[in-house]
Amino acid sequence: MKVRIGADASADEAEAIASAMAEHVGGEVSVYVGDDAEPAAVEDVAGDTNSPPGTGGTTGTVTPAADDLGPTDREATLRAEIAEILDGGPEKYKEQLPEEDKLFVRDRIDLWFSGDGNDFLFEDGRFAEFDADDQLPADGLITGAATFEDRDVHFMANDYTVKRGSMAAKGVEKFLRMQQRALKTGQPVLYLMDSSGGRIDQQTGFFANREGIGKYYYNHSMLSGRVPQICVLYGPCIAGAAYTPVFADFTIMVEGMSAMAIASPRMVQMVTGEEISMQELGGASMHARQSGSADLVARDEEHARELVSQLITYLPNNADEQPPKTPGRQPVASPAGIDSIVPQEPNRGYDMVDLIDRVVDQGSYFELSPDYGKEIITAYARIDGRPVGIVANQPNHRAGAIFPDAAEKAAEFIWKSDAFNVPILYLCDTPGFMAGSQVEKDAILEKGKKFIYATSSATVPQQTVVVRKAYGAGIYAMGGPAYEPESVIGLPSGEIAIMGPEAAINAVYARKLSEIDDEDERAEMEAELREEYREDIDIHRMASEVVIDEIVPPSELRTELANRFAFYEGVEKELPSKKHGTVL
Numbered sequence: 001m002k003v004r005i006g007a008d009a010s011a012d013e014a015e016a017i018a019s020a021m022a023e024h025v026g027g028e029v030s031v032y033v034g035d036d037a038e039p040a041a042v043e044d045v046a047g048d049t050n051s052p053p054g055t056g057g058t059t060g061t062v063t064p065a066a067d068d069l070g071p072t073d074r075e076a077t078l079r080a081e082i083a084e085i086l087d088g089g090p091e092k093y094k095e096q097l098p099e100e101d102k103l104f105v106r107d108r109i110d111l112w113f114s115g116d117g118n119d120f121l122f123e124d125g126r127f128a129e130f131d132a133d134d135q136l137p138a139d140g141l142i143t144g145a146a147t148f149e150d151r152d153v154h155f156m157a158n159d160y161t162v163k164r165g166s167m168a169a170k171g172v173e174k175f176l177r178m179q180q181r182a183l184k185t186g187q188p189v190l191y192l193m194d195s196s197g198g199r200i201d202q203q204t205g206f207f208a209n210r211e212g213i214g215k216y217y218y219n220h221s222m223l224s225g226r227v228p229q230i231c232v233l234y235g236p237c238i239a240g241a242a243y244t245p246v247f248a249d250f251t252i253m254v255e256g257m258s259a260m261a262i263a264s265p266r267m268v269q270m271v272t273g274e275e276i277s278m279q280e281l282g283g284a285s286m287h288a289r290q291s292g293s294a295d296l297v298a299r300d301e302e303h304a305r306e307l308v309s310q311l312i313t314y315l316p317n318n319a320d321e322q323p324p325k326t327p328g329r330q331p332v333a334s335p336a337g338i339d340s341i342v343p344q345e346p347n348r349g350y351d352m353v354d355l356i357d358r359v360v361d362q363g364s365y366f367e368l369s370p371d372y373g374k375e376i377i378t379a380y381a382r383i384d385g386r387p388v389g390i391v392a393n394q395p396n397h398r399a400g401a402i403f404p405d406a407a408e409k410a411a412e413f414i415w416k417s418d419a420f421n422v423p424i425l426y427l428c429d430t431p432g433f434m435a436g437s438q439v440e441k442d443a444i445l446e447k448g449k450k451f452i453y454a455t456s457s458a459t460v461p462q463q464t465v466v467v468r469k470a471y472g473a474g475i476y477a478m479g480g481p482a483y484e485p486e487s488v489i490g491l492p493s494g495e496i497a498i499m500g501p502e503a504a505i506n507a508v509y510a511r512k513l514s515e516i517d518d519e520d521e522r523a524e525m526e527a528e529l530r531e532e533y534r535e536d537i538d539i540h541r542m543a544s545e546v547v548i549d550e551i552v553p554p555s556e557l558r559t560e561l562a563n564r565f566a567f568y569e570g571v572e573k574e575l576p577s578k579k580h581g582t583v584l
């Protein structure tokens with residue numbers, strides 16, 4: 001290829017352009033300066049292995065240059081300029097990326113948007129800061145549109161080689177435009193974040209402006225519940241950059257690579273004297289286990305992309321659409337096994353996932369926040385091809401008692417599912433909300449309220465299964481009869497009670513029992529009272545009193561749920577007229 005550049009270009013500049021173009025387009029590139037007949041620089045790279053968008057390769061088309069390029073060959077000049085932009089920030093920062101197993105942002109975009117149903121479509125604002133003296137290609141932020149798993153999506157991706165992906169005026173402008181376009185088109189947004197936050201030394205013009213960085217979060221709020229916002233973190237996302245992942249509906253961090261924090265370790269040390277690494281401060285493990293801000297942790301960049309490609313199959317493009325259906329598949333294990341999974345003894349643990357495996361379509365189980373608030377499972381799955389959001393107690397962890405973190409996790413999951421029209425399935429086996437001084441300090445009442453509020457105000461079809469214990473306010477939060485689910489069904493092992501038998505007998509008969517001196521007599525009396533109590537709370541009694549709608553043979557649970565979800569498809573509960581509730 002021959003490229004002619006302006007007469008004022010130096011020999012060094014000609015060489016840089018030749019090298020950049022050869023690397024990106026492949027083959028021999030000769031660069032001519034002004035009207036010169038001889039090339040000022042020639043570069044040759046075999047093959048065309050990694051052509052970025054706009055210069056050929058996976059998404060563009062290479063237009064062969066005419067043999068004799070005249071001074072008016074604007075296309076070739078433009079291509080050289082684009083190649084320069086696509087090359088990103090200083091080489092020294094690009095060289096550091098492989099040491100951290102990190103992709104250069106343009107290669108990351110290639111990873112996301114190439115292959116079947118995945119195409120890079122176009123980029124906006126590529127020339128941002130083109131005229132800047134400093135090396136600021138695209139102002140460190142790439143925004144555009146693509147197809148991802150056959151869906152149109154908007155995307156943004158920080159370039160960590162440009163001032164550590166920090167955001168200044170032009171990048172901010174691009175980010176805001178991308179968000180505003182998503183509001184118009186109603187298509188999901190992918191945030192591929194790798195940013196040290198606001199560009200501190202260029203803050204005039206973007207920090208507190210009406211259309212400045214603060215507007216990000218305003219736009220995130222406007223997009224919230226309108227289109228799915230999915231965020232993957234690839235590096236330290238600090239301060240201004242750390243709010244996008246928490247505003248997003250779903251956040252994925254890469255183990256050992258991603259981090260997010262309200263302030264950098266340097267800032268933390270300055271303010272508090274605490275010496276702490278970025279990973280300890282806000283790494284993937286911490287956010288997945290302690291703060292709950294990471295929904296999923298990926299092994300590496302490819303795994304992160306794979307997780308999003310699964311997640312998106314359960315979601316519609318926006319709140320006006322229904323989630324996509326697929327052909328139904330048999331469960332991974334036979335529903336006939338459900339009866340033997342659920343122990344008769346109310347205090348014995350078991351893995352609720354074993355039951356779920358026998359209800360949902362094979363290969364469709366997708367759990368979120370598996371390491372946070374583990375006593376409640378929140379997962380997407382499909383039953384006979386229809387997406388459902390599952391909220392299930394996990395008797396294997398803390399006996400399924402609901403602690404504050406789990407309550408909040410469930411509330412947020414229900415809100416998200418409801419916002420995107422994913423019906424909800426509650427699988428109830430809980431002794432209720434946890435009691436004690438620690439959970440009171442951790443705001444069990446406040447967080448329990450959120451859970452109950454989310455269940456109450458969800459308008460999608462909801463189905464509740466009393467698997468075994470449904471005690472205390474646990475059955476309220478878990479879609480109990482008062483919460484207007486489409487139906488509440490029970491397995492023969494089910495019990496619904498104000499509290500468990502032991503607690504109830506202790507609460508009501510403690511004094512009477514203590515007055516019986518003979519130990520055997522007291523134990524006998526206690527057992528009798530407990531038996532009577534259990535008869536009262538048995539699922540058959542509940543069905544007899546029509547508290548619940550049906551008792552279902554365990555082996556028919558999947559078919560029963562499939563029929564009920566199919567029947568109630570698209571049904572929407574009406575909420576009383578109001579601006580919004582006051583529970584956050």
Ligand SMILES: CCC(=O)SCCNC(=O)CCNC(=O)[C@H](O)C(C)(C)COP(=O)(O)OP(=O)(O)OC[C@H]1O[C@@H](n2cnc3c(N)ncnc32)[C@H](O)[C@@H]1OP(=O)(O)O
Binds near residue numbers: 198213
């Ligand atoms: C809305 C409010 C906000 O967001 S205020 C922003 C708060 N952010 C911060 O305080 C983070 C500042 N940056 C850092 O702590 C470090 O750069 C981190 C991200 C930890 C990376 O460290 P390290 O790998 O050692 O890179 P480095 O510091 O040598 O930086 C490389 C080049 O990038 C620049 N840089 C980095 N962050 C910013 C920033 N936020 N604003 C402006 N420039 C930034 C550095 O100055 C350095 O530039 P140069 O290549 O030397 O010209």
